[in-house]
Amino acid sequence: MLARLKSLVRALRIAVARKLRRPGRGDPLFAEEALGRVLQARRAAALAAAAGLGAWILVAHPPLRTVGAGEIGVRTNLVTGSVVQWRDGSLLVVPGLHEAQVFSLRDRIYKPAQLASAAGAAPVQSVEGLSVGIDLVVRYALDARSIASTARNLPANVDGEIVEPAVQNVVYKVFPRYTVREIFSTKRTEIQQTLEAELRQRLAADGVLLKGVLVGKVDLPADYRRGMEGLLAEELETQKMEYTLQLKDKRVKETALEAAAEKVRREVRAEAAAREQVIAARAQEEAMQHVLPFKQRQIEQRRLEAEAEKEARMKTAEGNAQARRIEASGEADARRQLAQAEAFRMEQIGQASAQQMAREGTLLSRHPLLIQKTLADKLSDKVQVIIAPPGAAGGFIGANLLGNPQSRDAGPQHAAARAEEE
Numbered sequence: 001m002l003a004r005l006k007s008l009v010r011a012l013r014i015a016v017a018r019k020l021r022r023p024g025r026g027d028p029l030f031a032e033e034a035l036g037r038v039l040q041a042r043r044a045a046a047l048a049a050a051a052g053l054g055a056w057i058l059v060a061h062p063p064l065r066t067v068g069a070g071e072i073g074v075r076t077n078l079v080t081g082s083v084v085q086w087r088d089g090s091l092l093v094v095p096g097l098h099e100a101q102v103f104s105l106r107d108r109i110y111k112p113a114q115l116a117s118a119a120g121a122a123p124v125q126s127v128e129g130l131s132v133g134i135d136l137v138v139r140y141a142l143d144a145r146s147i148a149s150t151a152r153n154l155p156a157n158v159d160g161e162i163v164e165p166a167v168q169n170v171v172y173k174v175f176p177r178y179t180v181r182e183i184f185s186t187k188r189t190e191i192q193q194t195l196e197a198e199l200r201q202r203l204a205a206d207g208v209l210l211k212g213v214l215v216g217k218v219d220l221p222a223d224y225r226r227g228m229e230g231l232l233a234e235e236l237e238t239q240k241m242e243y244t245l246q247l248k249d250k251r252v253k254e255t256a257l258e259a260a261a262e263k264v265r266r267e268v269r270a271e272a273a274a275r276e277q278v279i280a281a282r283a284q285e286e287a288m289q290h291v292l293p294f295k296q297r298q299i300e301q302r303r304l305e306a307e308a309e310k311e312a313r314m315k316t317a318e319g320n321a322q323a324r325r326i327e328a329s330g331e332a333d334a335r336r337q338l339a340q341a342e343a344f345r346m347e348q349i350g351q352a353s354a355q356q357m358a359r360e361g362t363l364l365s366r367h368p369l370l371i372q373k374t375l376a377d378k379l380s381d382k383v384q385v386i387i388a389p390p391g392a393a394g395g396f397i398g399a400n401l402l403g404n405p406q407s408r409d410a411g412p413q414h415a416a417a418r419a420e421e422e
Contacts, residue, residue, distance in 0.1 A: 067091075067102055072144055074151040075100045083148045103142050103151070107211055110138040110163045115171065118219045122168075124175040132175070132183055133219025138167055138199065143209040150207030158208065166202040170195055181228075184218050191215060 067073040073086050076099045093100040114122040118133040126132055140163060142154075155161040174194050178187055192215045200210040220228065364370055 070106045071102055071104050072142075072147055073100060073102045074148055076152065083151070103147060103154070105142055105144055107139055107141045108159070110140065110159050110167065112136055112164065112167060112171075116217075116219065118221050123219075124171055126180045126183060127176060127178060128180060130180055130221050130224055132180060132221070133217075134171070134175070134183075135216035135218070136167070136171065136195075137214040137216060138163060139211040139214075140203060141209050141211060143204070143207050146204075146207045154207060162206045162208060163203065166199060166206075170198045170202065174198065180220065180224060184220065184228075188215055188218075 067087055069088060071087070073091060074083060075086070075091055075093060076083050078097060078099055091100065114120055115124060115134045115136055117123065118131045120133060123131040123133050142158070143150075174191060175183065178191060183191065192213055195215070196210065196213045199213060203210050
């Protein structure tokens with residue numbers, strides 16, 4: 001594939017080089033070729049001019065017209081007068097033979113500014129001759145069903161040349177039939193319906209489809225507005241008074257009804273209370289017929305219970321007395337035995353004390369120093385006493401405690417004496 005492309009390029013280069021090669025000055029065919037070149041240049045210039053003219057014609061008058069969404073196109077044949085209608089696409093239009101027009105089918109809104117204010121340039125008049133401003137909105141669109149027949153007659157400015165004259169004609173004819181109060185409040189819907197009906201007929205004749213008419217804010221004259229405000233205040237006051245009187249009348253009726261209802265309630269309550277008392281008396285009478293035998297049985301039962309309790313108390317008292325007698329006899333026997341045991345114990349203690357005293361007397365007679373020891377034991381919490389045996393040689397009594405060598409010989413003797421005492 002690459003080799004073929006290279007060979008094709010080479011062949012083109014050779015052909016171009018041969019075509020552009022200039023002949024020499026001495027060539028006899030040089031003049032003929034020069035004349036041919038001039039003629040070729042003229043033909044090329046003519047072709048270029050023709051191509052430019054064709055391009056200008058195509059740009060100024062394109063042969064294809066495109067219709068977008070929401071639009072409609074109409075092509076008229078200038079020779080035969082036939083009309084072709086199409087949407088959403090392109091159509092061939094031959095300059096000089098066809099004439100094409102594209103119209104928008106989208107809704108449009110017309111708001112006459114001169115009617116908006118009562119002090120404006122051209123307000124509407126009421127039946128009283130007062131100037132009234134109307135905020136009017138007209139919504140319309142071109143009628144696709146009749147666009148083919150009315151396309152050549154439709155102006156470029158539909159708002160200013162068709163809709164505005166029709167609206168002014170209808171508005172200035174309808175509003176003078178009504179008063180300011182009717183325009184402002186009571187017959188606004190009727191006025192709107194009348195405007196729609198008349199405008200629909202007028203605009204349909206020109207190929208315009210009316211979608212709706214809206215009557216918005218109503219601008220009243222200043223003097224009329226002040227008078228209406230005062231009138232409205234008086235009407236509101238009157239309505240307030242009427243409502244107040246109606247409310248008081250209803251309250252009076254309500255009070256009377258409440259009193260009657262209270263009377264009926266009291267009567268019903270009294271009758272119910274009387275019936276309750278009668279029923280209670282009858283119930284009490286019937287209850288007494290059953291209560292009296294029951295009371296008698298209760299009295300008999302209580303008497304029998306009292307007698308039984310009396311017998312029980314007597315039996316209990318007799319049992320208590322016999323038990324006390326038995327307890328007294330047992331207590332006397334116990335005390336006698338305790339006295340005997342105490343006498344025996346005292347006798348045994350006396351005998352033991354006598355024997356102990358005999359042993360202590362024998363011991364004291366054998367060892368007189370125990371008297372001092374006993375005294376020292378009794379006085380030990382007050383006086384500290386040291387009892388030591390006298391020395392054998394008649395020396396110092398505390399020599400044994402101090403470790404005197406002279407008293408060491410007496411140590412074995414003192415130990416023997418203590419052993420004998422023990």
